[in-house]
Amino acid sequence: MAGSGTAHLRDSDDTVIRVENLIVEFPAKGGNVVHAVSGISFDVRRGETLGLVGESGCGKSTTGKALLQLPAPTGGSVQLDGEELTQLSRTEMTARRTDIQMIFQDPISSLNPRRTIGKIVAEPLDVWGPTASDEQWALVANILEAVGIDPESAKYKRPHEYSGGQCQRISIARALVMEPKVIICDEPVSALDVSVQAQILNMLEDLKAKYGLTLVFIAHDLAVVKNISDRVAVMYLGKMCEISDSDDLYATPAHPYTQLLMHSHPEPDPEAAIDETVVLGGEIPSPIFPPSGCRFRTRCKFADERCAQEEPQMSLISDGHYVACHHPLVEPVS
């Protein structure tokens, strides 16, 4: 789209997160505005993993943080189990955050280097209890065990004594100790080697089943997102292009941007054809002055007059597959 619309939202009692027309803007120099996220809508059902994929600057991390009201979005609605988070007071929101936890890209810098692993993982409990140290340790040890870190040796060790992959396990343990409903994973495996990446992805799948988690998985790697997600939403410059069941999205991408991403993704297969036209793909425009109409039109080979004037709306392609494009690669259901 890079367009708007809410046609793809589902009606269900099972919806954990429902985001409608989310807008996040930041002030920029000279009275300008950075349009980081401009009208995104999606929902996530209980036990589902939603993948958010797109290039840097597309607003996927900002969307993840806006779910936690960090910072509170400029406009739109974010509902957790039917409760409107944007209307909550600061203190009410602080309490609700125990239900939504986040893990970050760089596992080493997201852990305090001066504290022991035991303290790091127990810290959320200091606020929300239990506060008795033996009760805390029982919980912490249990969670560390679940993420594959030996609790006894971890208790007095510090982050520098662990590798990147292990630090990411510890970050996940810290998120899990609050027994959250939802975990937002912001590029959790991008900084890791492929062999370690596979360990963490497998573990996330196991933990999701064990603790009944709902995940929002933000990443730029198409193959990683496909592997872990039930549904995938493709974002571009603060807008949503396409959302679909992940197998379906990869089999029949309907948005030209999704197709561009897929052609650019290097598959480990020497027989794979290289798309030479991608050279002409250009770069993502500034979010301060986004293009009118469809935001992707400046890089799109199908762009015409209509794309410059009229913003495309989400429309149905096939069961559960929605695209916001005037010239989709797959004809929409009328």
Added chain:
Amino acid sequence: MSSSAVSDSRALLSVRDLRTHFDVGGHAVKAVDGVSFDVYEGKTLGIVGESGCGKTVLSRSIMGITTASNASTSGSVNYSGTELVGKSKRALRAFWGEEMAMVFQDPMTSLNPVVRIGRQLTEHLRAHKDLSKSEANELAIQLLTWLRIPEPKERLSNFPHQMSGGMRQRVCIAIALACSPKLLFADEPTTALDVTVQHQILNLLAQQQQERQMGMVLVTHDLGVVATRTDDIAVMYAGKIVEMASTSALFSRMRHPYTQSLFWSIPKTSEPKHTRLSAIVGRPPNLAALPSGCSFADRCPYVQPICREVEPKLQTIDSHSFACHLPVGSTEAEAALSANISAGLPQSEGAAVRREAQQGSLT
């Protein structure tokens, strides 16, 4: 390219038994430990491995830019008949830029933030080629045009922070190509970039390499990047090359368990969602205290007692080299894997997942 072949006269670069060790507190950290390969004109060699396998130190050792005072390099680096190991920095200067050049991983830090792009591009052009300022500027504009940078003339007066990551990496490539080197090292040139930009940069590199008939060494951790962009691939693990073959031969028949495990651990868009990944257990060994025998033994699904006792030598069969006692595909390897899976060895877990999936798809 094959490690055991006698130095081919057409080889642009012949590396033989190259070792770079760092002395850390009396222990030798063997970052590069007996590496041999050839690079030919107009061909691309991919060097693949995880972080800490020595791939960056390898390319820096060949260039002669390992600056650490505790580093010692031995072995032979023969560039078109000239031995480079042991040459002074001053002597190597004649080779840098004009003969061999390097593109680094991080385009944010490899450009000087307080010097305009134009000066960074023309600095060594003027030093090497004795061009006037205006001639050098013209050539710089030409280079930026080749690399498809819009408004090249205006760009010369930009500072690095005024450009995007992809643009900066193009400038770095332009700097590397400025003196028309015959050999280009690209060390993770696209790791910091978005996939669409990565694709553009790799296309540009391939195009320039073809036009100039350069030899290229593409260092990366990403098997996806090397699959379609290289002629030959060398896989490194713990400072050594463990497998080396032509790209098509390597992907059609992986012989080293590490190469195979690495390939299996990558999620692929061709597989359905929630496909269980075959992770490699543990992590790479400490280069200062390598185990005896094969350094991959602790993580290997095929591991047998001999692997922990005798270090496997690199052997070459039909110009496909691998260093393994139980090369993948051999009957011994299959038997070893079955035994390890039934013994419930943690290393074989990933392979077991794989086997199940394959059997599932067959039935």
